[in-house]
Amino acid sequence: MPSSGPLEKRGGAKREAWTWLRLDGVSFTILPFEERDSVLRDYAGLLSSVKRSVLLARRVNYEYKYSDYSFGVGDTAFYLRAPAGSQVVYFNARPEEPARPRVKRLVNLATLELEDGSYVAFILIRNNGREPVEVARLTTTWLTTGC
Numbered sequence: 322m323p324s325s326g327p328l329e330k331r332g333g334a335k336r337e338a339w340t341w342l343r344l345d346g347v348s349f350t351i352l353p354f355e356e357r358d359s360v361l362r363d364y365a366g367l368l369s370s371v372k373r374s375v376l377l378a379r380r381v382n383y384e385y386k387y388s389d390y391s392f393g394v395g396d397t398a399f400y401l402r403a404p405a406g407s408q409v410v411y412f413n414a415r416p417e418e419p420a421r422p423r424v425k426r427l428v429n430l431a432t433l434e435l436e437d438g439s440y441v442a443f444i445l446i447r448n449n450g451r452e453p454v455e456v457a458r459l460t461t462t463w464l465t466t467g468c
Contacts, residue, residue: 338405343417346378346399367401367411375402377419380439 344367349357368374377400385392400419403409422437433441 339402340405340416341418342401342403342409342414344399344401344412344414346397363411367409370411371401371403371407371409373404377402379419
């Protein structure tokens with residue numbers, strides 16, 4: 322739900338307003354090493370520029386029709402939830418809230434099952450704001466495989 326200012330009041334307590342941003346994804350597994358390294362630097366810059374955020378990677382299936390044929394096409398949609406007013410200059414960020422089915426159950430420490438039958442893999446990265454974020458091998462492997 323969009324908010325009008327940086328703080329909202331709920332029950333007398335101040336609560337920071339957040340916003341969702343859609344990010345353009347990059348399939349860097351097929352890129353030359355130099356371009357892939359540039360994308361990874363941008364990703365590290367994104368994590369360093371927004372001190373508190375949630376990064377959502379979601380598999381999206383489309384149906385492409387050509388003449389009498391239908392083709393199923395899969396893609397990955399990326400969203401960032403950050404404090405309202407955050408300046409995000411990476412991956413063509415633009416306001417857009419993802420459709421969010423409810424969580425059905427926790428499968429394990431990194432996977433949730435949703436009410437629509439799909440699964441969500443997640444990773445938690447903590448940045449204390451005093452040190453630059455380094456993208457670990459685990460994170461890059463997770464990003465290349467998607468959810």
